[in-house]
Amino acid sequence: MIYKFHKNGSYNIHTIKTDKFKTIKMEIIFRNNINRSSIAKRTLLFELLMENSRTYQTKRDLTLKLEELYNASCYSVSSRLGNEIVTSVCIDFLNPKFTKDNYLSSAIKLPFDLIFNPNISDNEFDDETLETIKNRMKAEVASISEDPRRLSLFNALKNMDESSISSINIIGTTEEIDAITKSNLYEEYKNVLEHDYIDVFVIGDIDENKIIDLINKYATFKTIKNHELELFIDNHTRSKVKKVTESIDLAQTQLVYIYNTVNLTEYERKYAMQIYNMILGGGSLETKLYQNLRGKNSLCYNITSIYNKYDNLILVSTAIDKENMSKARKLIELSVEEMLKQVTKEELNRAISSCIASINLSFDEQGRIIDNYLFNYMAELDPMDERIEKYKNVTIEDVLKVAKKIKLNTIYILEGNHHEEN
Amino acid sequence: MKKIKINGVEEELITETMHNGLRIFLLPNNRVKNYYMTFSTKFGSVTTEFKKETSKNYIKIPNGVAHFLEHLTFNLEGNVDATDLFADLGSSSNAFTGFNVTCYEVFGYDKFKENLETLLDFVQSPYYTSELVDNEKGIICEEVKMYEDDPQVNLTFSLLKNMLHSHNAKNLVAGTVKDVKSTKLSDIEAAYNMFYHPSNMFVIITGNFNPEEALAIISENQLKKKFSKSFKIKTPKHKEDISIVKDYEEITGNVEIPKVNIGLKIPLSAFKTLKLTPLELRIYINIITNSMFGRSSKIKDRLVRGNIITDGLYVNRTYLDDYILVSIMAETPYPSRYISLMKEEIKKITIEDDELNRKKRVAISNFIRSFDDIEEVNLSIQSDILNYGEVVTNLYDIYNELNITDCLKVASKINSKNMSIVVLKNKEK
Numbered sequence: 001m002i003y004k005f006h007k008n009g010s011y012n013i014h015t016i017k018t019d020k021f022k023t024i025k026m027e028i029i030f031r032n033n034i035n036r037s038s039i040a041k042r043t044l045l046f047e048l049l050m051e052n053s054r055t056y057q058t059k060r061d062l063t064l065k066l067e068e069l070y071n072a073s074c075y076s077v078s079s080r081l082g083n084e085i086v087t088s089v090c091i092d093f094l095n096p097k098f099t100k101d102n103y104l105s106s107a108i109k110l111p112f113d114l115i116f117n118p119n120i121s122d123n124e125f126d127d128e129t130l131e132t133i134k135n136r137m138k139a140e141v142a143s144i145s146e147d148p149r150r151l152s153l154f155n156a157l158k159n160m161d162e163s164s165i166s167s168i169n170i171i172g173t174t175e176e177i178d179a180i181t182k183s184n185l186y187e188e189y190k191n192v193l194e195h196d197y198i199d200v201f202v203i204g205d206i207d208e209n210k211i212i213d214l215i216n217k218y219a220t221f222k223t224i225k226n227h228e229l230e231l232f233i234d235n236h237t238r239s240k241v242k243k244v245t246e247s248i249d250l251a252q253t254q255l256v257y258i259y260n261t262v263n264l265t266e267y268e269r270k271y272a273m274q275i276y277n278m279i280l281g282g283g284s285l286e287t288k289l290y291q292n293l294r295g296k297n298s299l300c301y302n303i304t305s306i307y308n309k310y311d312n313l314i315l316v317s318t319a320i321d322k323e324n325m326s327k328a329r330k331l332i333e334l335s336v337e338e339m340l341k342q343v344t345k346e347e348l349n350r351a352i353s354s355c356i357a358s359i360n361l362s363f364d365e366q367g368r369i370i371d372n373y374l375f376n377y378m379a380e381l382d383p384m385d386e387r388i389e390k391y392k393n394v395t396i397e398d399v400l401k402v403a404k405k406i407k408l409n410t411i412y413i414l415e416g417n418h419h420e421e422n
Numbered sequence: 423m424k425k426i427k428i429n430g431v432e433e434e435l436i437t438e439t440m441h442n443g444l445r446i447f448l449l450p451n452n453r454v455k456n457y458y459m460t461f462s463t464k465f466g467s468v469t470t471e472f473k474k475e476t477s478k479n480y481i482k483i484p485n486g487v488a489h490f491l492e493h494l495t496f497n498l499e500g501n502v503d504a505t506d507l508f509a510d511l512g513s514s515s516n517a518f519t520g521f522n523v524t525c526y527e528v529f530g531y532d533k534f535k536e537n538l539e540t541l542l543d544f545v546q547s548p549y550y551t552s553e554l555v556d557n558e559k560g561i562i563c564e565e566v567k568m569y570e571d572d573p574q575v576n577l578t579f580s581l582l583k584n585m586l587h588s589h590n591a592k593n594l595v596a597g598t599v600k601d602v603k604s605t606k607l608s609d610i611e612a613a614y615n616m617f618y619h620p621s622n623m624f625v626i627i628t629g630n631f632n633p634e635e636a637l638a639i640i641s642e643n644q645l646k647k648k649f650s651k652s653f654k655i656k657t658p659k660h661k662e663d664i665s666i667v668k669d670y671e672e673i674t675g676n677v678e679i680p681k682v683n684i685g686l687k688i689p690l691s692a693f694k695t696l697k698l699t700p701l702e703l704r705i706y707i708n709i710i711t712n713s714m715f716g717r718s719s720k721i722k723d724r725l726v727r728g729n730i731i732t733d734g735l736y737v738n739r740t741y742l743d744d745y746i747l748v749s750i751m752a753e754t755p756y757p758s759r760y761i762s763l764m765k766e767e768i769k770k771i772t773i774e775d776d777e778l779n780r781k782k783r784v785a786i787s788n789f790i791r792s793f794d795d796i797e798e799v800n801l802s803i804q805s806d807i808l809n810y811g812e813v814v815t816n817l818y819d820i821y822n823e824l825n826i827t828d829c830l831k832v833a834s835k836i837n838s839k840n841m842s843i844v845v846l847k848n849k850e851k
Contacts, residue, residue, distance in 0.1 A: 020453045021794045022431075059726065063718035067780050070787035094787045098431075132726060139732035139753060142678030146573050249849065250676060251567040285505040295503070298560030301568055319568060346510075353512035360531040364454040364629075364796070416571075 003373060006212060010221040011198035014373055015208045022098060024204030025366040028089040028111060028219075029374060030196040033230055034165055039085065040137075040172020041180050041188045046076040046087050048125065048133045048185070054117045065110070069103050070094040074111055080170050082231045082310025089115060092366075095205055105214055112218035118189070124182040125189075137177050144169070148414065152254035153317060156412035159244045160258050165233050166311045194223055199377070201370045231380070233311045235260055238409045245413040253325060254414040257316040257332055259406045261307075268405070269309050270382070271390050272398040278351035279399065280339055281305030281316060286350055288335040289316065297331065299324050314406060322415055329411070339403040343396050355391045359384060423637060430818025431790050435803075436633045437813070440644045443621025443652045447803050447813060448633040451796060456531045457629035458796045461541050462804060464624075465617035466522040467597075468590040472616055475654035481616070483609040485590065486597020489519040490555075490562060490605050491613050495526070495545060497554050504544040513537050519595055522808055524617075529797075534631050535639050542625075542643050548614050552607045562602045569594060573675045574751075577846045581683045581749055582740075584668040584842045588660050589742055620644065621652035626803050629796035662744060664689050666842045674849040679732060680757045684764055686748045687840040696831050701810060702820065704739075706832040707746060709781045709824070711737050713773050715750050721767045725752070730760050741809070748836070757845050768838045775826045785821050 001020070006013040035042075056062035066072045072093035079086055093107045119126040145151050157167040171177075198221055202211050237260045264273060274282075281289035281304050289303045303318035320328045362368035363384070375381035382390065426435045436448040467488050473480045495517070496504040508515040513530030526545050530537045569575045575594075582592040596602070627636055666687055693703055713719060715737045725731040731752045740747040754760040792798045806813045814820075 023791055023794055058723060060718055060720070060723040064780070067718060067784050071784040094791055098790050099787075128727065131729065135729055136732050139679055143753075146677055148571055148676075248676070250571045252564065252571055283509070285503065286509045294561055298557050299564070301561055301565035320564065321567075350506070350509040354509065354514070357512050357514060357529070357531060360455050361529065364456050 001369075004208060005377070008216070010223045011200060011219060012377075013212055013215055014199060014201045014377070015206065015211060016201070016203040016369060016373065017206055017208060018203065019205045020364070021204055021366055022095055023092055023366070024095050024107070024202065024206060025090065025092045025370070026108060026111065027201045027367075027370050028115070029199045029201065030087045030089070030192060031084055031199075031229060032192075032196045033227070034080065034083055034085045034168070034170075036165070036168065038188060038191075039168065039170050040176035041185060042085060042087075042192065043078050043170050043172065044133055044137055044177065044180055045185060045188050045192065046078055046089065047137065048129060049114050049118055050074065050076050050089070051129055051133060052119055052126075053114050054119055055113055057119070069107055069110070070099055070101075072107055072110070074114070078170055080165075080168070082308075083165050083233050084229055084231055084310075085170060090367075097205070104210075108211070108214045109218050112220075115193075116218075116220055120186065123186050125185050127182060130180070130182050130185065134177050134180065137171050138174050140171055141169070141174055141177070148248065148250055148252065148254050149317060149319065151248075152256050152412060152414040153315060155244075155246065155414065156256035156258055156315070156410060159242060159412055160410040161235060164235050166235055166308070166313060193221065195225065195227070196223065197225060197229060198223060199374065201373065203366050203369055231310050231378075235312055235409075237262060237407050241408050241411060243411045243413075245415060247415040247417055249418075250416040251418040252319040253322045253416045254317070254319050255325070255328060255332075256410075256412040257408065258410040258412070259314040259316075259336075260409050261309075261312045261314060261402075262405045262407055264312070264402065264405060268398070268402050271394050272402045273307060273309065274355060275348065275351045275391070275394045276339065276399050276402045277305055277307035277314060278354050279343060279347045280314075280335065282307060283351060283354050286347075288338055288347075289318075289332065292331045292335050293318065293328060297327065299328050299331070322417075325413070336406070336408075340400065343399050343403075345396065348394070348396055348399065352391050352394060356388050359387055426813075426815045428815045428818075430786070431793055433793055435813055435815060436637075438637055440620065440641060442644055442649050443619070444640070444644060445624040445807075446637065446640055447624065447626045447807070448631075448636055449626075449628045449799060449803065450631060450633050451628065451793070452630050454630050454796060456529060456796065457534060457627060457631045458527065458529055458800050459538060459541055459625065459627045460525050460527045460800055460804065461545050461625050462523050462525040462623060463617050464522065464622050464808065465524055465613065466520045467593065467595040468521045469617075469657055470590060472655055472657050474616070475656050480658060481612050483613055484597060484604050485593045485601045486562075486595070487605060487609050487613050488524050489596045490558065490602065491610050492517045492519045492524050492526075493558050493562060494550055494554055494610060495548070497549060498544060498547065499549045504540070507540050507544065508537065511536050511540065515541075521591055521595070523804065525804065531630075535635070538627075538636065538639050539643055542640065545618070546647060548611075548618070550607060550610050550614070555605065555607050555610060559602055559605070562596060563599050566594065566596050566599050566602060569596065571676065573677045573681065573846060576673065576675050577681055577683045577751065577844060578749070580671065580673055580844045580846075581685045581842060582747070584671055584844060585666050585685050585687050585747060585840075587663050587665075587667055589662045591740065591742060616655060619652060620649055622655065624807055626800050628800040628803075662742070664840065666840045668842060670843050672845045672847060675846050677846055677848055679753050679755055680848075681751065681753050681846045682757050682760055683749055683751045683844045683846075684761070684768075685842045685844075686768070686836065686838060687842070688746045688748065688836060690744050690746065692835045693832065696828065698828065698832070701814060702824075702828075703832065704741065705785070705820065705824065706829050707748070707836070708739060709778065709785070710771065710773055710829065710833045710836060711739065711748050713777050713781055714767065714771055721763070725754075725760065725763065730754055730756055730763065757847075761843060765838065768841070771833050771836050773826075773829055773833055778824065778826050778829055782821055782824055786818065789817055789821065
């Protein structure tokens with residue numbers, strides 16, 4: 001795998017040459033700080049840009065074109081990374097060397113065409129398309145309540161601190177979506193093109209110079225970046241734990257615990273806390289939470305802990321029968337307590353090999369290889385070999401030390417009300 | 423050992439059958455870092471009645487036993503969980519149960535021999551006790567309730583229930599809470615003894631490994647173990663009636679915007695005169711239904727632009743012994759209008775030549791691209807073995823030979839004669 005970085009004024013190009021894959025993937029990555037008042041608009045903007053363009057007037061025209069390009073897929077993915085919003089406009093396509101046609105330049109051109117030639121007249125987006133996307137996004141907002149686990153995590157974060165960026169949904173609320181117009185969306189479009197940080201990644205069995213020429217031909221960004229990006233969110237701790245119970249018409253009860261991580265060093269954030277979380281509940285089936293709630297007491301099917309390092313939070317989530325609530329709570333609290341004193345060499349080694357396995361696995365997937373290099377470039381990840389070495393050297397003492405640096409903030413219960421059938 | 427070139431891609435499949443009947447399929451890809459191994463038995467949720475060919479009486483088990491058994495297999499003697507063994511080897515393990523398969527899987531990058539031996543050993547050393555069965559019930563009941571709280575699962579199985587009279591595909595793979603609670607140790611043991619014989623099982627390994635060594639490890643391992651002589655398994659043939667059970671139903675659930683699932687039940691006998699192989703028939707049906715209702719279909723475009731549906735149409739095909747079930751799911755604020763537009767569209771099922779050519783190109787590309795993903799290619803080999811008994815290695819040629827005449831003949835047989843519709847709405851609305 002050969003990685004090359006090419007600085008290019010308004011944007012950077014990163015090429016990763018490898019014969020691992022039969023496909024080529026390009027990601028045009030837009031990054032900026034989250035602005036609460038415009039986040040829904042921004043998310044909608046990228047959805048809309050992927051829907052059609054001046055060249056491809058309808059989504060169907062665009063899809064048929066993609067099918068002609070040997071079923072290439074072109075889409076955007078937006079996600080919140082701490083305080084930042086990161087949007088990737090991607091195209092994945094079969095390497096033309098496996099076909100009779102050479103469509104490399106058409107494939108590279110397509111996403112830039114969607115970005116730079118949207119369906120706009122007189123500085124306004126197309127009405128019909130905007131309505132379609134608004135409806136789709138509002139349906140997505142509504143659908144959060146269809147997934148009890150997702151709903152409970154959202155509600156828990158909202159209850160923790162509604163003013164924290166950690167609690168927002170990047171697709172916004174129904175009201176925010178309703179307030180988007182074809183002209184204020186155009187303002188957002190100009191804003192993104194002028195002020196976002198932009199990196200273009202291409203991975204595959206490629207001729208780097210040819211790819212760079214093509215990108216430079218189609219990528220007509222003229223950005224002015226006069227601001228710093230801020231990645232981390234400092235969520236406030238709470239002197240008294242907040243407990244909230246709500247109810248829902250479902251069979252299962254969802255239970256969420258939110259913990260703050262406090263004053264971690266860079267090493268602890270990147271390594272020791274990752275291992276801590278892997279032992280607590282981030283690993284698969286051998287974690288403390290899993291053993292205590294599922295293995296020994298058959299209370300649940302799933303229980304996991306998620307470490308959001310950019311938010312400085314750990315979230316524990318499970319679904320249980322209402323009758324077992326107090327038992328489950330005791331066992332979650334017991335598991336977190338055990339982390340303060342009872343971490344075995346065996347647990348440590350499993351967690352370490354799990355982290356290493358996950359790094360290895362990430363090197364067989366194009367998207368995750370790109371992420372690796374992106375985070376590397378953002379100075380948020382060390383190079384792969386260094387990470388493996390550093391994980392190997394994490395000690396029990398490191399884990400016990402970070403165990404003292406987590407503090408319970410909020411307990412959220414979404415109570416199901418169905419009676420057990422028998 | 424047999425080596426077979428896979429046409430259209432530079433890949434090679436290696437197969438061998440062990441002395442005890444265990445079949446091995448290897449597809450090495452040393453460009454990647456990891457390997458993915460699966461160990462599967464041809465036993466899933468639809469089989470609840472069975473016997474050895476030579477036995478007199480059928481054994482009957484509750485729904486959900488295949489899945490229950492999958493959970494229990496991870497418990498080893500001496501209070502050991504198989505997952506921990508893999509975690510210690512730096513790999514990750516899991517399992518899943520479908521209509522006609524139970525599959526144990528391992529992802530790893532190192533210690534190939536230890537991982538492969540551990541996979542074979544844990545599945546082949548049954549340790550089931552009444553206590554373990556009882557302990558597992560609480561966990562599985564929570565899993566079942568999780569599925570019951572999922573609107574998508576609800577909509578899928580409500581439609582299957584309304585389309586199938588007796589076929590077990592209408593039941594949740596894990597069974598109901600009641601099924602789980604009624605499961606006994608003897609049910610688990612009966613299923614294990616019948617379906618976990620090596621001759622009913624197969625191993626598939628994809629990714630980075632040495633195939634010669636893999637065969638050596640498996641063969642040494644199997645020679646050490648004693649199994650009964652292989653036997654034929656018989657399951658009673660249930661006649662599933664051509665009719666549907668109910669043509670329309672409204673159900674309620676935790677949804678904001680209504681969802682509609684439209685199902686077509688098509689007897690395979692309708693295609694008999696076309697003289698197509700089961701594989702060719704499937705490919706044509708997939709292409710036709712994708713073309714009519716998929717992401718580039720005319721009707722999807724019309725429905726989305728008219729704000730009739732909020733996102734896409736989701737086409738799904740379930741192939742049973744004698745039937746194909748085609749279902750189309752969508753989210754719509756206007757269920758009745760949506761249903762009437764779809765009914766009109768189903769009457770017009772057809773395909774044009776250039777569209778078939780485009781879809782051929784899509785199929786060929788997807789086929790080549792699948793080899794990049796060691797999980798996807800492993801599961802596609804698995805599905806070939808379950809559906810056709812063999813791995814299909816000439817798919818590239820089959821795609822190239824698809825023709826409009828056959829395609830139109832197949833299209834003409836897909837109709838709404840046996841159609842069922844389920845609408846899922848919010849309780850309060």
